[in-house]
Amino acid sequence: MKQIAERLTIPKTREDLLEELREADADVTACFQCGRCSAGCPVAEFFDLKPMEVVRLCCYGEENLLTESRTVWLCASCETCTTRCPNGIDIARVMDVLRSRALRKGQVRIEPKVVAFHKSFLGSIRNHGRVFEMGMLTGYMLRTGDLFSRMGLGLEMFKRGKIKFLPERIKGTGEIRSMFRRK
């Protein structure tokens, strides 16, 4: 945190960020820094910013610091922090908003494999309305250039019927695509 604090800059996008968070029902300005979110996070030891620090930096509008931190990309979206917050702040959604904004702005410079997985997962949802594992994994392998290391595992999963060659169709895929187009 010390190194990051030294790099604090004058926030330029603060109001824009706070507005998008409010629209996502995640009003970070309600935080009183009790620390319950950080204390409950199961992967906080791998973060460079604790969840409570993410919330505070959002209030400062320090978006670049946040999207360059490992925390935003390593968050497992388990929502433990969200359920523990006494002020009802949806911290997991804060992480979602930060990832989404970073991808839209092309501001992703760290954890390339996590970002590749994130894009492949969202691409699968956009195209099929649900995760199509074969397509998602193929997208991930192409994005990372790692074509063979998990081939054995993939074949084993296929043999056990855990992944399919063709996607299942669901209703409302057009609506899902239009939701993606709105952002």
Ligand code: SF4
């Ligand atoms: S639990 Fe809620 S109020 Fe407490 S520090 Fe985390 S975000 Fe802030």
Ligand code: SF4
């Ligand atoms: S949603 Fe992310 S930040 Fe919150 S507890 Fe889970 S891993 Fe930690």
